[in-house]
Amino acid sequence: RKEVEQDPGPFNVPEGATVAFNCTYSNSASQSFFWYRQDCRKEPKLLMSVYSSGNEDGRFTAQLNRASQYISLLIRDSKLSDSATYLCVVNNRYNFNKFYFGSGTKLNVKP
Amino acid sequence: EPEVTQTPSHQVTQMGQEVILRCVPISNHLYFYWYRQILGQKVEFLVSFYNNEISEKSEIFDDQFSVERPDGSNFTLKIRSTKLEDSAMYFCASTTGVSSYEQYFGPGTRLTVT
Numbered sequence: 001r002k003e004v005e006q007d008p009g010p011f012n013v014p015e016g017a018t019v020a021f022n023c024t025y026s027n028s029a030s031q032s033f034f035w036y037r038q039d040c041r042k043e044p045k046l047l048m049s050v051y052s053s054g055n056e057d058g059r060f061t062a063q064l065n066r067a068s069q070y071i072s073l074l075i076r077d078s079k080l081s082d083s084a085t086y087l088c089v090v091n092n093r094y095n096f097n098k099f100y101f102g103s104g105t106k107l108n109v110k111p
Numbered sequence: 112e113p114e115v116t117q118t119p120s121h122q123v124t125q126m127g128q129e130v131i132l133r134c135v136p137i138s139n140h141l142y143f144y145w146y147r148q149i150l151g152q153k154v155e156f157l158v159s160f161y162n163n164e165i166s167e168k169s170e171i172f173d174d175q176f177s178v179e180r181p182d183g184s185n186f187t188l189k190i191r192s193t194k195l196e197d198s199a200m201y202f203c204a205s206t207t208g209v210s211s212y213e214q215y216f217g218p219g220t221r222l223t224v225t
């Protein structure tokens with residue numbers, strides 16, 4: 001079973017739409033959670049860490065559900081510049097210095 | 112804003128040759144990582160490095176691979192005898208490791224093995 005699973009998409013949404021992605025993780029010992037974005041042929045860039053209490057950064061909101069072992073990312077008021085692949089990343093308390101990446105969810109925001 | 116740098120941006124090599132990929136992590140960061148991403152596939156963890164030794168490594172990181180921090184700034188990945196399947200983008204990343212493991216990635220080295 002994969003450590004981290006994501007719906008590959010693509011999610012095609014119009015500008016201004018709200019879109020949400022989920023990511024499930026298999027290891028109950030998972031400890032730290034992150035969302036990164038990756039543009040085509042570029043490096044992953046940190047979008048936000050995901051905290052137990054949930055956190056928000058402008059139009060982006062991340063949530064963690066430990067009971068169901070998933071994290072989510074909500075993007076409000078989508079911009080054309082949000083078009084990218086969104087990567088879910090986790091580590092766990094036993095291998096805290098080893099990170100598992102999901103395959104990514106592709107978002108296309110259309111005018 | 113400090114950033115991770117990597118050289119070269121693109122390396123072409125022949126099968127069986129040795130390559131060294133170079134990275135300069137952010138200066139106050141303590142943990143360093145190498146990842147690879149085969150075209151069209153996901154980012155895969157190779158190795159993490161802390162306090163001048165390997166902290167974790169994946170199944171991919173076999174005896175063909177080695178890492179080194181030869182001085183106070185560089186962090187290198189060596190592939191001893193490259194194979195066609197080593198063709199990929201190689202990313203270096205670093206993090207402070209202090210209360211957070213938020214990683215910052217370099218722009219990558221595209222390795223093409225012919």
